[in-house]
Amino acid sequence: MIDWAADPFILALTGAGLLIALVAWLPLALRRLPLSLPIVCIAIGAVLFSSVSMGIDPSPAAHPYITERLTEFVVIIALMGAGLKIDRPFSFKGWGMTWRLLLITMPLAILAIAGVGMMVLGLSAVASVLLAASLSPTDPVLAADVQVGGPQEGGEDTVRFALTSEAGLNDGFAFPFVHMAIALSLVASTSGDWFTQWLSLNVVWEIAAGIGCGWVVGRVFGWLTFKMPGDELAKTGDGLIAIAATFVSYGLSELLNCYGFFAVFVTALTLRSAHRNHEFQRDMHDITEQVERIAMMVLLIAFGGALVSGLLGNVGWLEIGAALLILLVVRPISGLIGMIGAKASRSEKLTIAFFGIRGVGSFYYLAYGLNHGEFAEAERLWTVLSLVVVLSVVLHGLTVTPVMRWLDRSQGRDPDEDTPPDPGLTEPADR
Numbered sequence: 428m429i430d431w432a433a434d435p436f437i438l439a440l441t442g443a444g445l446l447i448a449l450v451a452w453l454p455l456a457l458r459r460l461p462l463s464l465p466i467v468c469i470a471i472g473a474v475l476f477s478s479v480s481m482g483i484d485p486s487p488a489a490h491p492y493i494t495e496r497l498t499e500f501v502v503i504i505a506l507m508g509a510g511l512k513i514d515r516p517f518s519f520k521g522w523g524m525t526w527r528l529l530l531i532t533m534p535l536a537i538l539a540i541a542g543v544g545m546m547v548l549g550l551s552a553v554a555s556v557l558l559a560a561s562l563s564p565t566d567p568v569l570a571a572d573v574q575v576g577g578p579q580e581g582g583e584d585t586v587r588f589a590l591t592s593e594a595g596l597n598d599g600f601a602f603p604f605v606h607m608a609i610a611l612s613l614v615a616s617t618s619g620d621w622f623t624q625w626l627s628l629n630v631v632w633e634i635a636a637g638i639g640c641g642w643v644v645g646r647v648f649g650w651l652t653f654k655m656p657g658d659e660l661a662k663t664g665d666g667l668i669a670i671a672a673t674f675v676s677y678g679l680s681e682l683l684n685c686y687g688f689f690a691v692f693v694t695a696l697t698l699r700s701a702h703r704n705h706e707f708q709r710d711m712h713d714i715t716e717q718v719e720r721i722a723m724m725v726l727l728i729a730f731g732g733a734l735v736s737g738l739l740g741n742v743g744w745l746e747i748g749a750a751l752l753i754l755l756v757v758r759p760i761s762g763l764i765g766m767i768g769a770k771a772s773r774s775e776k777l778t779i780a781f782f783g784i785r786g787v788g789s790f791y792y793l794a795y796g797l798n799h800g801e802f803a804e805a806e807r808l809w810t811v812l813s814l815v816v817v818l819s820v821v822l823h824g825l826t827v828t829p830v831m832r833w834l835d836r837s838q839g840r841d842p843d844e845d846t847p848p849d850p851g852l853t854e855p856a857d858r
Contacts, residue, residue: 446728450720459832463824465569465786468724469817472731485732487790488809491798498791501722502598503691505567505787507673508715509595510695511708512575514583517696524585524769525592528565528779529600532765536563536783537604539757547749548811553611554804560604561792562753562785562815567594568723569786569820572827573778577716578699578708585771586778586834598788599637599689603630605792609800628684637680637689644676644690645697653702661707666714672698673715726787730813738813741806750815754822758783778834782827785819 449471453464476485487494515521537559544555574591575583606629610621652660652668660668672694680690699708762780769776793812797805 446724447721450717450724454720457828459828461825461828463569463572463820463827464720465723465727465820466824468727469731469734469820472728472733473735474731475728476732477735481732485729485736486738486809487730487733487794487813488738488806491794494790495794495798497722497726498787498794501568501719501726501787502791503673503677503687504670504715504719504722506595506598506688506691507669507695508712508719509567509574509591510692511669511699511712511715512577512580513588513591513595513696513699514575514579514703515588516700516703522592524589524766524771524779525596527765527769528589528593528762529597530765532761533563533597533600535761535764536757537601539761540753543749543752543757544811547752548745548807550804550807553608554802554808556604556611557608557793557796557800557802558808558811560601560608561789561796561812563604564597564601564788564792565590565594565783566786566788567598568719568788569823570594570782570784572824573782573784573831577712579704584834584838585775586782586831589779590782595692595695596689599634599686599692601788601792602633602686602688605796608796612800612802633685634689636683636685637687638693640680640683640685641676641690641693642697644672644679645694645701648672648675648694649698649701652698652707653705661702661705664707664710666707666710666712669695669698669711669715670718723787726790730816733813734817739810739817741810742814746811746814749811750818753815754783754785754819774834774837778830781830782823784823785816789816 449467453467457464457467472485475481484490519526537556540559540562541552541555544550544558545552548555550558570590573587574594575587603625607625610625610629614621648668648671673691676690676694677687680687698711702708759777759780762783763776766776766779771779789812793808796802797808802808
């Protein structure tokens with residue numbers, strides 16, 4: 428019989444071992460099933476917290492600082508992984524679909540979600556702006572099933588590239604709107620022209636400096652990794668260099684008071700471009716993916732526990748209707764509007780518009796906003812956002828495998844066969 432009163436360290440060690448085993452095994456087991464890893468993680472958390480007395484409240488609202496920091500960590504690791512696995516070189520023309528999703532779809536979604544917050548949920552304008560900013564980005568963490576594969580794995584089609592590049596950049600583009608909500612919430616207790624400060628600092632400086640910081644760090648790590656005379660870091664075969672680049676890029680950007688999410692993704696793109704076809708790119712990507720998965724599972728297990736502990740206890744028909752409106756109307760329509768005139772088939776546009784998955788990034792933005800602003804409707808915001816996320820995880824998780832397999836078949840690809848690297852992208856290993 429299991430002794431639940433045993434040394435907490437031994438219990439934690441056992442649980443960590445089981446978690447890591449699941450990290451390695453579950454993606455293979457779920458590959459052909461209409462089920463996603465996030466759904467399984469949330470279910471595990473729900474069963475665990477409902478059957479065993481854990482002695483803690485897993486609700487994100489009960490631990491706002493921990494929620495902000497843990498989600499922040501998961502997102503920056505995911506952004507590094509997303510940037511490293513994109514094979515397509517960066518260009519304004521080649522990334523045209525990405526700009527459409529960022530500059531047209533996202534602002535439209537923010538306006539529409541803010542409208543839903545005020546007119547359907549009865550939230551204040553300030554709270555609605557924060558909710559809209561938090562729910563507007565496609566999540567880089569939970570959207571792994573609709574993203575491109577690892578470096579040089581091939582299969583980088585229009586849908587996967589668009590959703591991966593959008594998830595990599597839209598977290599940075601959402602931050603100015605989070606800061607707008609914070610500024611509006613504090614306007615009564617602060618003096619000065621908040622709009623001018625917001626525009627100059629939170630929009631112009633933080634975006635430009637974040638991109639610049641990311642590029643510089645990426646260039647430095649690219650040189651150290653692939654081009655340093657004698658003993659370049661790539662010879663070590665140790666993918667932890669990617670984690671180091673993530674932390675340095677994010678840390679420096681935050682010290683410079685600019686957007687770290689932009690910096691990390693740009694660092695990843697720049698590091699990848701330093702030697703695009705080197706085998707070490709896969710080593711760096713693989714370690715970020717493993718760390719991301721472990722952290723994501725911890726977070727989602729806690730979220731599952733929060734769900735059975737009453738996180739959605741105050742949900743009514745208004746909240747359910749608003750959440751479905753955001754997922755099934757706002758994102759798809761704003762996505763399709765953003766892609767008007769784009770070079771993509773109707774099925775590709777519909778898939779991109781539908782799979783605007785909401786997740787860990789949304790938790791981070793709401794936690795950040797509530798921790799830095801003054802919002803009287805914090806509990807309601809947590810309820811609505813959590814409902815949208817859990818519905819997104821279930822809805823998109825159940826449909827992603829059949830939809831992506833159908834899309835692959837319609838484009839002449841066998842979804843059950845690993846796509847070999849494009850010969851035009853492969854070079855002999857430089858190890």
